[in-house]
Amino acid sequence: MKAVDEGEYRQFAGARMEQLRRTAFLLCRDWHQADDLVAITLGKLYRNWGRARRADNVEAYVRGILMNAFLDETRRPWRREEPAEQLPEAAGPQDIDTVDTRADLLALLDKLGPGRRAVVVLRFYCDLSVQDTAAILNISEGAVKSQAARGLHTLRLLADPDPATDRRESR
Protein backbone atom coordinates (compact mmCIF):
# COMPACT_ATOMS: atom_id res chain seq x y z
CA MET A 1 0.00 0.00 0.00
CA LYS A 2 1.28 3.44 -0.89
CA ALA A 3 2.03 5.87 1.92
CA VAL A 4 -0.75 8.18 0.82
CA ASP A 5 -3.23 5.30 0.78
CA GLU A 6 -2.08 4.15 4.19
CA GLY A 7 -2.64 7.62 5.50
CA GLU A 8 -6.21 7.56 4.18
CA TYR A 9 -6.73 4.11 5.66
CA ARG A 10 -5.44 5.18 9.07
CA GLN A 11 -7.68 8.21 9.06
CA PHE A 12 -10.75 6.22 8.07
CA ALA A 13 -10.14 3.20 10.30
CA GLY A 14 -9.02 5.21 13.29
CA ALA A 15 -12.15 7.33 13.20
CA ARG A 16 -14.42 4.28 13.14
CA MET A 17 -12.64 1.78 15.34
CA GLU A 18 -14.54 2.54 18.52
CA GLN A 19 -17.92 2.46 16.80
CA LEU A 20 -17.03 -0.83 15.15
CA ARG A 21 -16.00 -2.24 18.55
CA ARG A 22 -19.33 -1.25 20.06
CA THR A 23 -21.21 -2.80 17.14
CA ALA A 24 -19.14 -5.96 17.43
CA PHE A 25 -19.78 -6.10 21.16
CA LEU A 26 -23.53 -6.03 20.56
CA LEU A 27 -23.13 -8.97 18.21
CA CYS A 28 -20.98 -11.15 20.46
CA ARG A 29 -21.37 -9.55 23.93
CA ASP A 30 -17.72 -10.17 24.74
CA TRP A 31 -15.13 -7.41 24.51
CA HIS A 32 -12.25 -9.79 23.75
CA GLN A 33 -14.16 -11.38 20.90
CA ALA A 34 -15.34 -7.97 19.75
CA ASP A 35 -11.71 -6.85 19.53
CA ASP A 36 -10.90 -9.99 17.53
CA LEU A 37 -13.74 -9.26 15.11
CA VAL A 38 -12.75 -5.64 14.63
CA ALA A 39 -9.07 -6.55 14.18
CA ILE A 40 -10.10 -9.09 11.52
CA THR A 41 -12.34 -6.49 9.90
CA LEU A 42 -9.70 -3.78 9.81
CA GLY A 43 -7.12 -6.28 8.56
CA LYS A 44 -9.34 -7.25 5.65
CA LEU A 45 -10.08 -3.60 5.02
CA TYR A 46 -6.34 -2.88 4.88
CA ARG A 47 -5.79 -5.65 2.34
CA ASN A 48 -8.66 -4.41 0.20
CA TRP A 49 -8.38 -0.67 0.83
CA GLY A 50 -7.89 0.09 -2.85
CA ARG A 51 -11.22 -1.52 -3.67
CA ALA A 52 -12.98 -0.34 -0.52
CA ARG A 53 -12.19 3.34 -1.05
CA ARG A 54 -13.77 3.13 -4.50
CA ALA A 55 -16.96 1.57 -3.11
CA ASP A 56 -20.13 3.63 -3.26
CA ASN A 57 -20.57 3.30 0.48
CA VAL A 58 -17.36 2.57 2.35
CA GLU A 59 -19.19 2.46 5.68
CA ALA A 60 -21.45 -0.30 4.38
CA TYR A 61 -18.45 -2.11 2.95
CA VAL A 62 -16.76 -2.19 6.38
CA ARG A 63 -19.92 -3.23 8.17
CA GLY A 64 -20.29 -6.04 5.66
CA ILE A 65 -16.81 -7.30 6.50
CA LEU A 66 -17.62 -7.13 10.21
CA MET A 67 -20.90 -9.01 9.82
CA ASN A 68 -19.27 -11.71 7.74
CA ALA A 69 -16.49 -12.04 10.30
CA PHE A 70 -19.08 -12.41 13.05
CA LEU A 71 -21.23 -14.93 11.17
CA ASP A 72 -18.14 -16.91 10.14
CA GLU A 73 -17.05 -17.11 13.77
CA THR A 74 -20.44 -18.38 14.90
CA ARG A 75 -20.15 -21.25 12.44
CA ARG A 76 -16.98 -22.56 13.99
CA PRO A 77 -17.88 -25.51 16.17
CA TRP A 78 -15.83 -24.37 19.13
CA ARG A 79 -17.71 -21.10 19.20
CA ARG A 80 -21.06 -22.44 18.16
CA GLU A 81 -23.91 -20.74 19.90
CA GLU A 82 -27.23 -22.25 20.72
CA PRO A 83 -29.87 -19.73 19.74
CA ALA A 84 -33.30 -20.11 21.29
CA GLU A 85 -36.41 -18.62 19.79
CA GLN A 86 -38.48 -18.71 22.94
CA LEU A 87 -37.45 -16.81 26.00
CA PRO A 88 -37.71 -18.56 29.33
CA GLU A 89 -40.74 -17.53 31.34
CA ALA A 90 -38.58 -15.91 33.95
CA ALA A 91 -37.21 -13.49 31.39
CA GLY A 92 -40.68 -11.96 30.78
CA PRO A 93 -41.30 -8.22 30.39
CA GLN A 94 -38.92 -6.04 32.29
CA ASP A 95 -39.22 -2.51 33.53
CA ILE A 96 -36.49 -0.61 31.78
CA ASP A 97 -36.38 1.99 34.55
CA THR A 98 -36.09 -0.34 37.48
CA VAL A 99 -33.87 -3.19 36.42
CA ASP A 100 -30.37 -3.55 35.10
CA THR A 101 -31.11 -2.42 31.55
CA ARG A 102 -27.68 -3.29 30.23
CA ALA A 103 -27.81 -6.88 31.41
CA ASP A 104 -31.41 -7.33 30.28
CA LEU A 105 -30.94 -5.97 26.79
CA LEU A 106 -27.78 -7.97 26.26
CA ALA A 107 -29.54 -11.05 27.63
CA LEU A 108 -32.36 -10.51 25.14
CA LEU A 109 -29.91 -10.15 22.29
CA ASP A 110 -28.32 -13.36 23.47
CA LYS A 111 -31.61 -15.12 22.77
CA LEU A 112 -31.51 -14.20 19.10
CA GLY A 113 -29.71 -16.42 16.59
CA PRO A 114 -26.59 -14.91 15.03
CA GLY A 115 -28.24 -14.02 11.73
CA ARG A 116 -31.21 -12.33 13.33
CA ARG A 117 -28.96 -10.55 15.81
CA ALA A 118 -26.94 -9.16 12.92
CA VAL A 119 -30.15 -7.86 11.32
CA VAL A 120 -31.30 -6.25 14.55
CA VAL A 121 -27.96 -4.59 15.19
CA LEU A 122 -27.71 -3.23 11.66
CA ARG A 123 -31.30 -2.01 11.58
CA PHE A 124 -31.74 -0.65 15.08
CA TYR A 125 -28.25 0.22 16.25
CA CYS A 126 -26.47 1.13 13.02
CA ASP A 127 -29.78 2.64 11.85
CA LEU A 128 -29.49 1.21 8.36
CA SER A 129 -32.35 0.85 5.93
CA VAL A 130 -33.84 -2.49 4.96
CA GLN A 131 -32.16 -2.17 1.59
CA ASP A 132 -28.70 -1.47 3.04
CA THR A 133 -29.06 -4.24 5.63
CA ALA A 134 -30.06 -6.71 2.93
CA ALA A 135 -27.10 -5.69 0.80
CA ILE A 136 -24.61 -6.06 3.66
CA LEU A 137 -25.89 -9.46 4.75
CA ASN A 138 -26.51 -10.63 1.18
CA ILE A 139 -30.07 -11.65 1.95
CA SER A 140 -33.36 -10.52 0.48
CA GLU A 141 -35.13 -7.42 1.74
CA GLY A 142 -38.05 -9.66 2.68
CA ALA A 143 -35.74 -11.70 4.88
CA VAL A 144 -34.48 -8.53 6.56
CA LYS A 145 -38.04 -7.39 7.26
CA SER A 146 -38.98 -10.78 8.66
CA GLN A 147 -35.85 -11.09 10.79
CA ALA A 148 -36.12 -7.51 12.00
CA ALA A 149 -39.77 -7.91 12.92
CA ARG A 150 -39.07 -11.07 14.90
CA GLY A 151 -36.06 -9.51 16.55
CA LEU A 152 -38.06 -6.44 17.41
CA HIS A 153 -40.77 -8.59 18.89
CA THR A 154 -38.22 -10.00 21.26
CA LEU A 155 -36.82 -6.60 22.09
CA ARG A 156 -40.30 -5.28 22.79
CA LEU A 157 -40.29 -7.46 25.83
CA LEU A 158 -38.49 -4.49 27.30
CA ALA A 159 -41.19 -2.37 28.77
CA ASP A 160 -41.24 0.95 26.98
CA PRO A 161 -42.58 3.98 28.83
CA ASP A 162 -43.77 5.27 25.46
CA PRO A 163 -44.75 2.39 23.18
CA ALA A 164 -45.43 4.83 20.37
CA THR A 165 -41.71 5.47 20.23
CA ASP A 166 -41.14 1.87 19.22
CA ARG A 167 -43.67 1.99 16.45
CA ARG A 168 -42.35 5.25 15.14
CA GLU A 169 -38.77 4.04 15.13
CA SER A 170 -39.43 0.59 13.83
CA ARG A 171 -40.27 2.00 10.39
Next chain:
Amino acid sequence: MSYIDRFDEAIGNAPAAGFTLDHVIAQQQFAARRRRRVVAGGLAAVAVLVISVAAVGVARFGTGPWSPAIPGATAVSGWRELPGSPLSPRVQALGLWTGEEALIIGGSDTPCPPNADCADDPDPLTSAAAVNPDTGRWRSIADLPVALRWAQGAVVGGVAYVQGHTTDGGFALLAYVIDADRWEQLPQPGGEADLQLVAAGDLLVAVRGSDENTPGPDYVYDRPQRRWRQLPADPLGAGFDRAMAWTGRELVLFDHELVPDPGARKPAVTRAAVFDPATGEWRRLPDSQQLSTGPWLAAGGRLVNPSLGGADGGQVGNWGRTYPNGGILDPATGTWSALPDPPGGFEAGGSAYGATSAVYAGQPGPVLNTAAGVWQNVAPLPLGDANEHTVVAAGNRMLIFGGVRWGGTDPELLADVWLWTPDT
Protein backbone atom coordinates in the same frame (compact mmCIF):
# COMPACT_ATOMS: atom_id res chain seq x y z
CA MET B 1 -35.37 6.72 24.40
CA SER B 2 -34.41 5.52 20.92
CA TYR B 3 -33.13 2.06 20.22
CA ILE B 4 -29.72 3.50 19.44
CA ASP B 5 -29.60 5.14 22.85
CA ARG B 6 -30.79 1.97 24.55
CA PHE B 7 -28.16 -0.11 22.82
CA ASP B 8 -25.48 2.45 23.66
CA GLU B 9 -26.56 2.38 27.28
CA ALA B 10 -26.47 -1.41 27.28
CA ILE B 11 -22.99 -1.44 25.78
CA GLY B 12 -21.79 0.93 28.46
CA ASN B 13 -18.24 2.21 28.59
CA ALA B 14 -15.97 0.23 26.35
CA PRO B 15 -12.71 -0.97 27.89
CA ALA B 16 -9.49 -0.03 26.16
CA ALA B 17 -9.07 -1.91 22.92
CA GLY B 18 -6.86 -4.99 23.05
CA PHE B 19 -5.15 -3.96 19.82
CA THR B 20 -4.10 -0.85 17.97
CA LEU B 21 -4.29 0.16 14.37
CA ASP B 22 -0.51 -0.10 14.23
CA HIS B 23 -0.78 -3.77 15.25
CA VAL B 24 -3.31 -4.44 12.50
CA ILE B 25 -1.19 -2.76 9.84
CA ALA B 26 2.02 -4.44 10.98
CA GLN B 27 0.32 -7.82 10.94
CA GLN B 28 -0.99 -7.27 7.43
CA GLN B 29 2.39 -6.10 6.15
CA PHE B 30 4.08 -9.15 7.68
CA ALA B 31 1.48 -11.47 6.13
CA ALA B 32 1.93 -9.80 2.74
CA ARG B 33 5.71 -10.35 2.88
CA ARG B 34 5.15 -13.99 3.85
CA ARG B 35 2.68 -14.51 0.98
CA ARG B 36 5.20 -13.12 -1.48
CA ARG B 37 7.85 -15.57 -0.20
CA VAL B 38 5.44 -18.48 -0.43
CA VAL B 39 4.43 -17.58 -3.98
CA ALA B 40 8.06 -17.26 -5.06
CA GLY B 41 9.18 -20.50 -3.45
CA GLY B 42 6.05 -22.50 -3.98
CA LEU B 43 5.61 -22.68 -7.72
CA ALA B 44 7.35 -26.04 -7.91
CA ALA B 45 5.16 -27.35 -5.13
CA VAL B 46 2.03 -26.47 -7.10
CA ALA B 47 2.86 -29.10 -9.70
CA VAL B 48 3.21 -31.70 -6.98
CA LEU B 49 -0.09 -30.64 -5.46
CA VAL B 50 -1.87 -30.86 -8.80
CA ILE B 51 -0.58 -34.38 -9.30
CA SER B 52 -1.64 -35.30 -5.78
CA VAL B 53 -5.11 -33.93 -6.29
CA ALA B 54 -5.43 -35.77 -9.56
CA ALA B 55 -4.40 -38.96 -7.84
CA VAL B 56 -7.03 -38.49 -5.17
CA GLY B 57 -9.57 -37.92 -7.91
CA VAL B 58 -11.65 -35.14 -6.41
CA ALA B 59 -10.32 -31.79 -5.28
CA ARG B 60 -11.78 -30.12 -2.23
CA PHE B 61 -12.11 -26.38 -2.09
CA GLY B 62 -14.40 -25.97 0.92
CA THR B 63 -14.41 -22.66 2.74
CA GLY B 64 -13.70 -24.24 6.08
CA PRO B 65 -10.92 -26.49 7.27
CA TRP B 66 -11.44 -30.20 7.63
CA SER B 67 -12.27 -31.37 11.10
CA PRO B 68 -10.02 -34.17 12.41
CA ALA B 69 -10.67 -37.66 11.12
CA ILE B 70 -12.32 -40.03 13.56
CA PRO B 71 -10.41 -43.27 14.13
CA GLY B 72 -12.48 -46.30 13.21
CA ALA B 73 -15.07 -44.19 11.45
CA THR B 74 -15.75 -46.89 8.87
CA ALA B 75 -16.93 -49.14 11.59
CA VAL B 76 -19.49 -51.64 12.55
CA SER B 77 -23.23 -51.93 12.13
CA GLY B 78 -25.61 -49.91 14.26
CA TRP B 79 -25.60 -46.28 15.36
CA ARG B 80 -22.45 -44.17 15.62
CA GLU B 81 -22.15 -40.44 16.28
CA LEU B 82 -20.32 -38.13 13.88
CA PRO B 83 -19.25 -35.23 16.11
CA GLY B 84 -17.72 -31.96 14.99
CA SER B 85 -20.52 -30.48 12.90
CA PRO B 86 -19.87 -26.79 12.23
CA LEU B 87 -23.60 -26.15 11.87
CA SER B 88 -25.84 -24.62 14.48
CA PRO B 89 -28.83 -26.63 15.74
CA ARG B 90 -31.67 -26.65 13.25
CA VAL B 91 -34.60 -28.44 11.71
CA GLN B 92 -35.59 -29.17 8.12
CA ALA B 93 -32.08 -28.97 6.67
CA LEU B 94 -31.79 -30.52 3.23
CA GLY B 95 -29.57 -33.59 3.10
CA LEU B 96 -28.04 -34.80 -0.16
CA TRP B 97 -25.55 -37.58 -0.86
CA THR B 98 -22.77 -36.85 -3.35
CA GLY B 99 -21.39 -40.38 -3.45
CA GLU B 100 -18.67 -39.42 -0.99
CA GLU B 101 -20.11 -36.84 1.37
CA ALA B 102 -23.44 -35.91 2.85
CA LEU B 103 -24.28 -32.26 2.20
CA ILE B 104 -26.34 -30.64 4.96
CA ILE B 105 -27.83 -27.46 3.55
CA GLY B 106 -29.85 -24.67 5.11
CA GLY B 107 -32.76 -25.51 7.37
CA SER B 108 -34.39 -23.39 10.02
CA ASP B 109 -34.03 -22.56 13.70
CA THR B 110 -37.71 -21.72 14.13
CA PRO B 111 -39.41 -25.10 14.61
CA CYS B 112 -43.14 -25.59 14.68
CA PRO B 113 -44.60 -27.95 17.31
CA PRO B 114 -45.83 -31.33 16.04
CA ASN B 115 -49.42 -31.26 14.80
CA ALA B 116 -49.51 -27.47 15.12
CA ASP B 117 -50.31 -24.90 12.46
CA CYS B 118 -47.74 -22.17 12.96
CA ALA B 119 -48.73 -18.71 11.80
CA ASP B 120 -45.29 -17.90 10.47
CA ASP B 121 -43.20 -19.79 7.97
CA PRO B 122 -39.84 -21.00 9.26
CA ASP B 123 -36.92 -18.58 9.08
CA PRO B 124 -34.46 -20.27 6.74
CA LEU B 125 -30.74 -20.52 7.44
CA THR B 126 -28.13 -20.26 4.72
CA SER B 127 -25.14 -22.07 6.23
CA ALA B 128 -24.18 -25.51 5.00
CA ALA B 129 -21.60 -28.21 5.62
CA ALA B 130 -20.40 -31.54 4.31
CA VAL B 131 -19.41 -34.67 6.19
CA ASN B 132 -17.62 -37.75 4.94
CA PRO B 133 -19.07 -40.65 6.94
CA ASP B 134 -16.08 -42.85 6.16
CA THR B 135 -13.61 -40.51 7.83
CA GLY B 136 -16.02 -38.61 10.06
CA ARG B 137 -14.53 -35.38 8.74
CA TRP B 138 -16.62 -32.23 8.42
CA ARG B 139 -16.03 -29.11 6.39
CA SER B 140 -18.01 -25.94 5.98
CA ILE B 141 -19.16 -25.19 2.47
CA ALA B 142 -20.26 -21.95 0.85
CA ASP B 143 -23.46 -20.47 2.20
CA LEU B 144 -26.60 -20.60 0.13
CA PRO B 145 -26.82 -17.32 -1.81
CA VAL B 146 -30.57 -17.31 -1.23
CA ALA B 147 -32.28 -18.48 1.93
CA LEU B 148 -34.70 -21.29 1.09
CA ARG B 149 -37.61 -22.86 2.90
CA TRP B 150 -38.65 -26.47 2.35
CA ALA B 151 -35.70 -27.18 0.11
CA GLN B 152 -35.52 -30.24 -2.12
CA GLY B 153 -32.80 -31.40 -4.44
CA ALA B 154 -30.71 -33.97 -6.26
CA VAL B 155 -27.04 -34.52 -7.07
CA VAL B 156 -25.96 -35.08 -10.67
CA GLY B 157 -22.45 -35.03 -12.10
CA GLY B 158 -20.74 -33.28 -9.20
CA VAL B 159 -23.45 -30.64 -8.91
CA ALA B 160 -26.06 -30.45 -6.17
CA TYR B 161 -29.27 -28.93 -7.49
CA VAL B 162 -31.35 -27.34 -4.75
CA GLN B 163 -34.70 -25.61 -4.99
CA GLY B 164 -37.04 -24.06 -2.48
CA HIS B 165 -39.26 -21.17 -1.52
CA THR B 166 -37.62 -17.83 -0.86
CA THR B 167 -38.56 -15.59 2.03
CA ASP B 168 -40.11 -13.00 -0.29
CA GLY B 169 -42.69 -15.49 -1.50
CA GLY B 170 -40.81 -16.54 -4.60
CA PHE B 171 -39.05 -19.69 -5.65
CA ALA B 172 -35.42 -20.33 -6.52
CA LEU B 173 -33.42 -23.10 -8.14
CA LEU B 174 -29.72 -23.19 -7.31
CA ALA B 175 -26.77 -25.32 -8.37
CA TYR B 176 -23.91 -26.03 -5.98
CA VAL B 177 -20.76 -26.99 -7.89
CA ILE B 178 -19.21 -29.27 -5.31
CA ASP B 179 -15.55 -29.19 -6.28
CA ALA B 180 -15.55 -25.43 -6.83
CA ASP B 181 -17.54 -24.77 -3.62
CA ARG B 182 -19.66 -22.34 -5.62
CA TRP B 183 -23.40 -21.66 -5.94
CA GLU B 184 -25.13 -20.65 -9.16
CA GLN B 185 -28.70 -19.59 -9.80
CA LEU B 186 -30.56 -21.51 -12.51
CA PRO B 187 -33.74 -20.91 -14.45
CA GLN B 188 -36.75 -22.84 -13.26
CA PRO B 189 -37.96 -25.60 -15.57
CA GLY B 190 -40.60 -24.08 -17.81
CA GLY B 191 -40.72 -21.13 -15.45
CA GLU B 192 -42.63 -23.36 -13.07
CA ALA B 193 -42.04 -23.88 -9.37
CA ASP B 194 -42.27 -26.96 -7.21
CA LEU B 195 -41.45 -29.66 -9.71
CA GLN B 196 -39.55 -32.49 -8.04
CA LEU B 197 -35.87 -32.81 -8.93
CA VAL B 198 -34.72 -36.36 -9.67
CA ALA B 199 -31.21 -37.62 -10.46
CA ALA B 200 -31.22 -39.93 -13.47
CA GLY B 201 -27.64 -40.97 -14.16
CA ASP B 202 -26.02 -37.90 -15.71
CA LEU B 203 -29.41 -36.27 -16.25
CA LEU B 204 -31.36 -33.96 -13.97
CA VAL B 205 -35.08 -34.38 -14.38
CA ALA B 206 -37.87 -32.15 -13.04
CA VAL B 207 -41.03 -34.13 -12.44
CA ARG B 208 -44.51 -32.70 -12.06
CA GLY B 209 -46.11 -34.04 -8.90
CA SER B 210 -49.65 -33.91 -10.22
CA ASP B 211 -51.67 -32.96 -13.27
CA GLU B 212 -54.63 -31.93 -11.10
CA ASN B 213 -54.09 -28.16 -11.03
CA THR B 214 -51.36 -27.44 -13.55
CA PRO B 215 -51.04 -30.19 -16.13
CA GLY B 216 -47.95 -29.99 -18.26
CA PRO B 217 -44.73 -31.64 -19.27
CA ASP B 218 -41.79 -32.94 -17.29
CA TYR B 219 -38.35 -31.53 -18.06
CA VAL B 220 -34.71 -32.56 -18.37
CA TYR B 221 -31.89 -30.09 -17.76
CA ASP B 222 -29.32 -29.40 -20.45
CA ARG B 223 -26.41 -28.16 -18.33
CA PRO B 224 -24.06 -27.16 -21.18
CA GLN B 225 -26.86 -25.07 -22.70
CA ARG B 226 -28.17 -24.00 -19.28
CA ARG B 227 -31.75 -24.59 -20.28
CA TRP B 228 -34.55 -27.04 -19.67
CA ARG B 229 -35.98 -29.25 -22.39
CA GLN B 230 -39.37 -30.91 -22.26
CA LEU B 231 -39.45 -34.66 -21.98
CA PRO B 232 -41.64 -36.34 -24.58
CA ALA B 233 -45.21 -36.79 -23.35
CA ASP B 234 -45.54 -39.94 -21.28
CA PRO B 235 -48.07 -42.64 -22.23
CA LEU B 236 -49.84 -42.63 -18.85
CA GLY B 237 -51.87 -39.48 -19.42
CA ALA B 238 -53.13 -37.32 -16.58
CA GLY B 239 -52.05 -38.55 -13.17
CA PHE B 240 -51.34 -37.61 -9.58
CA ASP B 241 -48.82 -38.78 -6.98
CA ARG B 242 -46.35 -38.76 -9.86
CA ALA B 243 -42.76 -39.83 -9.12
CA MET B 244 -39.76 -41.01 -11.10
CA ALA B 245 -36.92 -43.43 -10.37
CA TRP B 246 -33.69 -44.19 -12.22
CA THR B 247 -32.88 -47.83 -12.85
CA GLY B 248 -29.29 -47.20 -13.87
CA ARG B 249 -30.21 -47.11 -17.56
CA GLU B 250 -33.80 -45.96 -17.83
CA LEU B 251 -36.22 -43.63 -16.13
CA VAL B 252 -39.43 -45.05 -14.72
CA LEU B 253 -42.48 -42.87 -14.14
CA PHE B 254 -45.02 -43.95 -11.51
CA ASP B 255 -48.40 -42.36 -10.87
CA HIS B 256 -52.06 -42.84 -10.04
CA GLU B 257 -54.61 -42.28 -12.78
CA LEU B 258 -56.37 -38.94 -12.45
CA VAL B 259 -60.06 -39.87 -12.32
CA PRO B 260 -63.02 -38.47 -10.35
CA ASP B 261 -63.02 -39.77 -6.75
CA PRO B 262 -59.92 -41.95 -7.07
CA GLY B 263 -60.03 -44.99 -4.79
CA ALA B 264 -63.79 -44.71 -4.19
CA ARG B 265 -64.87 -47.72 -6.28
CA LYS B 266 -61.56 -49.42 -6.86
CA PRO B 267 -58.05 -48.92 -5.58
CA ALA B 268 -55.91 -46.25 -7.22
CA VAL B 269 -53.14 -48.65 -8.13
CA THR B 270 -49.68 -47.60 -9.19
CA ARG B 271 -49.14 -47.27 -12.91
CA ALA B 272 -45.74 -47.18 -14.59
CA ALA B 273 -44.03 -46.28 -17.85
CA VAL B 274 -40.37 -46.44 -18.83
CA PHE B 275 -38.42 -43.72 -20.65
CA ASP B 276 -35.20 -44.65 -22.43
CA PRO B 277 -32.98 -41.52 -22.72
CA ALA B 278 -30.93 -43.22 -25.45
CA THR B 279 -33.90 -43.52 -27.80
CA GLY B 280 -36.11 -40.78 -26.37
CA GLU B 281 -39.05 -43.19 -26.34
CA TRP B 282 -41.53 -44.33 -23.70
CA ARG B 283 -43.01 -47.75 -23.19
CA ARG B 284 -46.01 -48.46 -20.98
CA LEU B 285 -45.79 -51.20 -18.34
CA PRO B 286 -48.70 -53.21 -16.94
CA ASP B 287 -50.42 -51.63 -13.95
CA SER B 288 -49.44 -52.91 -10.53
CA GLN B 289 -51.53 -54.20 -7.67
CA GLN B 290 -49.87 -51.89 -5.15
CA LEU B 291 -50.81 -48.43 -3.91
CA SER B 292 -47.67 -46.41 -3.27
CA THR B 293 -45.81 -44.59 -6.06
CA GLY B 294 -42.55 -44.22 -4.09
CA PRO B 295 -39.89 -44.12 -2.79
CA TRP B 296 -37.92 -46.53 -4.98
CA LEU B 297 -34.53 -48.18 -4.57
CA ALA B 298 -32.72 -49.56 -7.62
CA ALA B 299 -31.18 -52.86 -6.60
CA GLY B 300 -30.21 -55.91 -8.63
CA GLY B 301 -31.88 -54.67 -11.81
CA ARG B 302 -35.20 -54.15 -10.01
CA LEU B 303 -36.92 -51.24 -8.33
CA VAL B 304 -37.98 -51.84 -4.73
CA ASN B 305 -40.60 -49.76 -2.94
CA PRO B 306 -40.32 -50.75 0.75
CA SER B 307 -43.47 -48.98 1.93
CA LEU B 308 -45.18 -51.12 4.53
CA GLY B 309 -48.88 -51.55 5.26
CA GLY B 310 -51.76 -51.39 2.81
CA ALA B 311 -55.45 -50.52 2.46
CA ASP B 312 -58.71 -52.28 1.61
CA GLY B 313 -60.94 -49.29 0.81
CA GLY B 314 -62.71 -49.29 4.18
CA GLN B 315 -66.21 -50.50 5.09
CA VAL B 316 -67.94 -48.43 2.43
CA GLY B 317 -66.77 -49.31 -1.07
CA ASN B 318 -64.51 -52.07 0.18
CA TRP B 319 -62.12 -53.34 -2.48
CA GLY B 320 -62.53 -57.00 -1.50
CA ARG B 321 -58.99 -57.43 -0.27
CA THR B 322 -56.03 -55.49 1.08
CA TYR B 323 -53.72 -53.94 -1.48
CA PRO B 324 -50.15 -53.48 -0.23
CA ASN B 325 -48.48 -50.10 -0.33
CA GLY B 326 -45.08 -51.37 -1.44
CA GLY B 327 -43.75 -53.90 -3.91
CA ILE B 328 -41.07 -54.70 -6.46
CA LEU B 329 -40.91 -53.95 -10.19
CA ASP B 330 -38.69 -55.57 -12.80
CA PRO B 331 -38.67 -52.77 -15.39
CA ALA B 332 -37.12 -54.95 -18.07
CA THR B 333 -40.07 -57.36 -18.10
CA GLY B 334 -42.75 -55.17 -16.53
CA THR B 335 -43.28 -57.81 -13.83
CA TRP B 336 -44.55 -56.73 -10.42
CA SER B 337 -44.04 -58.77 -7.26
CA ALA B 338 -44.68 -58.43 -3.55
CA LEU B 339 -42.14 -57.47 -0.92
CA PRO B 340 -40.60 -60.60 0.64
CA ASP B 341 -42.57 -61.46 3.77
CA PRO B 342 -43.14 -57.86 4.93
CA PRO B 343 -43.40 -57.49 8.70
CA GLY B 344 -46.92 -56.88 9.98
CA GLY B 345 -48.11 -54.23 12.37
CA PHE B 346 -46.77 -51.31 10.33
CA GLU B 347 -49.18 -49.03 8.50
CA ALA B 348 -46.48 -46.85 6.94
CA GLY B 349 -42.74 -46.36 6.77
CA GLY B 350 -40.34 -49.00 5.64
CA SER B 351 -36.80 -48.69 4.38
CA ALA B 352 -34.51 -50.69 2.13
CA TYR B 353 -30.82 -50.89 1.34
CA GLY B 354 -28.71 -52.49 -1.33
CA ALA B 355 -24.97 -52.79 -1.79
CA THR B 356 -24.33 -49.11 -2.46
CA SER B 357 -27.59 -47.24 -2.01
CA ALA B 358 -30.69 -47.09 0.13
CA VAL B 359 -33.98 -45.38 0.84
CA TYR B 360 -34.68 -44.60 4.49
CA ALA B 361 -37.84 -43.44 6.19
CA GLY B 362 -35.76 -41.94 9.00
CA GLN B 363 -37.51 -43.93 11.65
CA PRO B 364 -36.72 -46.97 13.75
CA GLY B 365 -38.26 -50.18 12.47
CA PRO B 366 -37.95 -52.62 9.58
CA VAL B 367 -35.41 -52.18 6.80
CA LEU B 368 -35.18 -54.60 3.89
CA ASN B 369 -31.82 -56.03 2.87
CA THR B 370 -32.58 -56.33 -0.83
CA ALA B 371 -29.61 -58.59 -1.60
CA ALA B 372 -30.65 -61.20 0.97
CA GLY B 373 -34.39 -60.52 0.80
CA VAL B 374 -34.62 -60.33 4.59
CA TRP B 375 -35.71 -57.62 6.96
CA GLN B 376 -33.65 -56.32 9.83
CA ASN B 377 -34.47 -53.73 12.43
CA VAL B 378 -33.24 -50.17 12.82
CA ALA B 379 -32.80 -49.58 16.55
CA PRO B 380 -34.43 -46.48 18.06
CA LEU B 381 -32.82 -43.26 16.93
CA PRO B 382 -30.27 -41.85 19.39
CA LEU B 383 -31.97 -38.47 19.01
CA GLY B 384 -34.86 -39.85 21.04
CA ASP B 385 -38.29 -38.46 20.36
CA ALA B 386 -37.07 -35.86 17.86
CA ASN B 387 -38.72 -34.78 14.67
CA GLU B 388 -37.99 -32.58 11.66
CA HIS B 389 -34.51 -34.10 11.48
CA THR B 390 -32.65 -34.53 8.23
CA VAL B 391 -32.36 -38.02 6.77
CA VAL B 392 -29.74 -38.86 4.15
CA ALA B 393 -29.10 -42.23 2.53
CA ALA B 394 -25.30 -42.07 2.65
CA GLY B 395 -24.53 -44.95 0.32
CA ASN B 396 -26.38 -47.78 2.00
CA ARG B 397 -26.15 -46.16 5.42
CA MET B 398 -28.56 -43.75 7.10
CA LEU B 399 -27.31 -40.39 8.32
CA ILE B 400 -29.56 -38.25 10.46
CA PHE B 401 -28.89 -34.67 11.49
CA GLY B 402 -30.47 -32.12 13.80
CA GLY B 403 -34.16 -31.91 14.51
CA VAL B 404 -36.07 -30.74 17.52
CA ARG B 405 -37.30 -32.27 20.76
CA TRP B 406 -40.29 -30.72 22.46
CA GLY B 407 -40.69 -30.47 26.21
CA GLY B 408 -44.22 -29.12 26.39
CA THR B 409 -44.05 -25.89 24.41
CA ASP B 410 -40.29 -25.51 24.73
CA PRO B 411 -38.27 -26.66 21.73
CA GLU B 412 -34.79 -28.09 22.08
CA LEU B 413 -33.05 -27.70 18.75
CA LEU B 414 -30.47 -30.35 17.94
CA ALA B 415 -27.24 -30.37 15.94
CA ASP B 416 -26.35 -34.01 16.61
CA VAL B 417 -25.37 -36.24 13.73
CA TRP B 418 -25.68 -40.01 13.77
CA LEU B 419 -24.91 -42.69 11.24
CA TRP B 420 -26.63 -46.06 11.08
CA THR B 421 -24.77 -48.82 9.27
CA PRO B 422 -26.63 -52.01 8.26
CA ASP B 423 -25.45 -55.47 9.17
CA THR B 424 -22.84 -56.82 6.80
